[in-house]
Amino acid sequence: MMPAVSAADIAPTPYAWEIRATGLKVRVGRNHMAVDGLDLSLGTGVHGLLGPNGAGKSTLIRALATVLRPAEGNLELLGESAGGRGEHRALRRRIGYLPQEFGYYKRFTVREFVEYMAWLKEVPKADIPAAVQHAVERVGLADRADKRMKTLSGGMVRRVGIAQAIVNDPSILLLDEPTAGLDPAQRLRFRELLQELGKDTCVVVSTHLVEDVAAACTDVVLFAEGRLVFQGTPEDLAGAGDPEHVGDSPLERGYAALLLGPGRGRGAW
């Protein structure tokens, strides 16, 4: 059966890029610019945000999640300015976010927690049970949905984190180190889910694991010391390296070449 088409579905998007940053600066603490003059445009697809620890990846993701306000520059999300003092309620309904430190309430069951998050995200009340079931199924936790959070393994907790991020069917999905704590089989399943989500969503995945990027991302954003070092396909990244650079795979060598290459000789490690 053909799905019913609503006016919202066929309306053209009024923006060219889901995420568009120009000269973006985000301050952490008093005087440290963790994001320091970033120009970046991201559309639909899976974007791997790659960079050494402390490069400002989490700060950038928090700014994209609108929980940190830009100090300078412009940030447009889904065509709406994300700066200023507003609460961005309408915009936030279309964003999914998994923080690096995913905190939860231990006594809640998986379903209760994801339902609670759906409520916080203002998913219409009538849609919540179905949306929660769908999200929990997508991360492969349907059989654990009524178990308490405290009985889950680290990998399962991470998957609940992903379920709450996608429960509102977001247009921008921000995942900060989502593969931490996942075992290799879960990681494979997760990459499949990412590819599926990336078909109609702008997914930004921060990671320090180069192989995550190779497997699941359509686009790599290399970020160091608060600035954009490289943006391109995983193949472009692999092409940037030479055999003499450190690394076990072409991607790792490309990563090393770009981070340690000319002009970045100080070593970002």
Place this chain on the structure above:
Amino acid sequence: MSVEHASIRIIDGYARGDTDLAADEVWALEAHLEMCRVCRDRLSASVAAQAPAVAALVGTVWSDLEPQLVGTAPVPRRRRWSARLSKWMTPVMVPWLAMVVGVTLLALLLDLADTGSGEVSLVLLFSPVLPVLGVAASWSRGLDPAYELTASAPRAGLYLVLRRTASVLAVVVPALLLGGWVTGVTAAQWLLPCLAFTSTTLALGGVVGVTRAAAWLVAGWAVVIVAPTLAAGRTTFALATDGLPVWGLILALGIGVVIARRGAYSVLGAHR
């Protein structure tokens, strides 16, 4: 929504699988069926009458599926009270609110036993800071594990903060009413200080973090008012009836600052 329904001719044709229905008619009908219960019911009646083969097939599928459906547990709809309560308070707030009630009862017992505090009512003396203890845990980066997730949600912000504050007051005010009724302290004496401290915690919390603001206010109250009052054994000037306009002013100021800085409750606090 439109009240125009599909004609019986189209529905019957669709049920029989007629090829003379135009593609756009089929599309429009299916789009309508997804949204219209009346026409879905008419279609199912039409299938039974016009296409017995289809009806028989559906019947077979159902009878095959039925044994499996019995085995699948239905989605439990009975929600525990704690999950329902989470719209008003986080699980983190529960022990803090229990402590607030405990302190109120303890103060009440001491008042009734009349042990050494002279003519000072401990219930009255503690009343301004009791809600502060609950509010401290309601919006706390350090105490609430889901703080960052909550702060990033559309519902975050002044609305959610006020909702949680209301639930704190819903616990504190009845406890104080009971305490006041037993010890003979009128609600007029404690209600304004109580609300003024609550609004000041939120106002200050928008700048330095709610938990830190609460700690400062409780410590300040203990040093400046509680200690001297207990030492002197007299009801403090701060809680005398003629101090009420000042408390009203503080309450109004607090509310003003909270509204003016409402955006502060939907971003990560700079302090833990």
